[in-house]
Amino acid sequence: MGTTSFRHLWLGQLLANSGDVFYIVGLMAIIHEQTGSAMYLAVVPFIITVAKFSSGFIAPLLLDQYRLKSLLVFSQLAKTLLLFTMQMVTITFSWNLVITFVLVFCISFLDGWATPARNAMLPRLVHRDDLIKANSFVATLDQTVQLGGWASGGILVALIGGNQMIWLTLCLFVISTFFMRLLKDDTEQIGEEDNTTVQSKWQSLKEGWLFIWKVPSIRSIHLIYVFEYFASAVWIAAILYVYVEEILGKDQSWWGYINATFFLGLVIGGLFAVKFAKVVDLHLPYVIIISSFVICLGTLTFGLNSSPIAALFLSALCGFLEQVKSISLQTSLQRAASIHQLPKIYAAQGALLSLVFAVSSVIFGFLTELYSVSFSFIIAALLLFSSGIYSTIKKKLLSS
Structure with missing residues (x-):
């Protein structure tokens, strides 16, 4: 598994992902300092x-037409230049x-190419027998960055601004761009697609939406997802x-602590x-139903609580239950759909939940600005x- 490329x-992606977290933390601090507005802060994740x-x-068209290494290098280099432009x-x-x-x-538009390109390149760089180990290793790194990045970012921004x-x-x-440049990928690039292939991609996307809407069990699971993703926006930075x-009346470092305990709960x-x-x-x-109600209580208590220590505990508890519930919903979906339907469903699901989260981020920012964060x-x-x-009403569909 330990090939040079x-x-x-993983070194390049580790640095890039860490930079992404630090960049958002720094940007949030600047916007809050300049405007003092929760609404403007909420616009960033949107x-x-x-x-x-x-x-x-x-992304699929680019992945088919260009070498993965070229996309990774261009994406990271362009992000670097844009961030430098912002500073200048x-x-x-x-x-x-x-x-x-x-x-x-x-x-962020450029960053949208990085993850699919990385995941597509990984099987080219390791032996087939090492794929599970390699994927697990990369996933662990991603979680570590999320767990430690927000905590360290919150502390650093309080120290250096x-x-x-x-x-x-x-x-x-x-440095990340440099590591991407050192990658060696000798896999031959697939030729350009014909019109039939392009048409099939659009048809595939449409079919995913139809599966979600027409199959009762899949529709029920996604309605629960919509509730969850809409509510989860309250945890944005x-x-x-x-x-x-x-x-809480604390400095910015506690923002990092709360994020860290939430991600720790996810891992546990x-x-x-x-x-x-x-x-x-x-x-x-029952796991889906019970976790929904307990997360509800945890979220309500967190929002009305003024104790920093209790906030950390409640954050970890909500993260823990959110992960268990997410795994349960994922399992229910995989059993409700065939292996041939799942790729099309996941494609539509990604678009649906991205829009839900984006809209809810702005709405919660507006509500916080208009009323209060507790509201x-x-x-x-x-x-x-x-x-x-x-979930209680649709219990039978969740077990199908």
Whole structure:
């Protein structure tokens, strides 16, 4: 598994993913300092989600027409140049919110190619027998970055400020681009697609939507997903940023702590589901129902709580239950659809949930700005309660 190119791939992606986290942390700090608006903070994840959603449509065409290494190098290099441009514009002129949002969209649009390109390249760089080990290793790195990146980013931004975080990200992006450039991929590129193939891709996307809408069990699972993703937007950095400041009365480092405990809960939840897989499998619908109601209570309590220690515990608890529930929903979906239907369903699901999350991020930012951060958590809890009620009504479909 330890080939040189594979090492360059995971090192490059580790640096790039770390830079992505630090860049968002730094940008949030700058926007909050300049505007003090939760609404503007919420626009950032909305822009990022819409940009990745948009680039996802053209990613398959690019993956077919260009070498994966070329896409990885170009994407990372272009992101580096755009981030440098953002800094130069700020230094030369003055900080401008519109220009910042445009550059954020462009950076995220390019970033939408990186993950599919990396996943497609990985089997080319390791032996077939090592694929499971390689995929597990890369997935562990991704989780580690998410777990440690937000915590360390929150602490760093409190120490050095948002602007210096952007410069740190630039350094990581430059080194990441260098590692991407060192990749060696000798696999022959597939020729250009004909019109029939292009047409089949659009037809495949349409079929996924039809499966979701027409099959009762799959439709029920996705309605639960919609409730979940809409409510999950309350955990975005923009809302937590305000929560830490207004409810907990702590500095920005606690934003990182809360994110870290949430991701720690996700990791522990995944390990729990593996350890007690038979028990979860035997009571799959009940796991989904119970977790919905407990997450509802945890979210409501978190939003009304002013104790920092309790906030960390509740954050970890919600992360733990969210992971167990997500695994249960995933299993239900895989059993409800055939292996031939699943790729088309996942394609439509990605588009649907990206839009839901993007819209809900802006809505919760608006509600936080108009009312309070506690009000936003109450609304999220009501959505999760609705999810629990709906799951109870559709219990038989979830076990099909």
